[in-house]
Amino acid sequence: MAQKVASKLKGNMWRLIILAIAGSLAKKGKVAESAGTLSTTNGMFVFLLVFIVLLIGALSFFPALALGPVAEFFQMIA
Numbered sequence: 001m002a003q004k005v006a007s008k009l010k011g012n013m014w015r016l017i018i019l020a021i022a023g024s025l026a027k028k029g030k031v032a033e034s035a036g037t038l039s040t041t042n043g044m045f046v047f048l049l050v051f052i053v054l055l056i057g058a059l060s061f062f063p064a065l066a067l068g069p070v071a072e073f074f075q076m077i078a
Helices: 002-027 043-077
Strands: none
């Protein structure tokens, strides 16, 4: 019984933390654009977004590609 209550409180605590973060972000005002602001309305932003997504995907898939030949070698000698 105590574990159920503890897990419910833990679940509600996360909800409260998320709501607190959302409230904090909602309070913030807009900041004027400056020379260092990355605009999200041009092609450069789209290019960088797609490039970073593909890069992270490739880097997370690369270990499987690199370990494939190693596993095949050990399979051959076993």
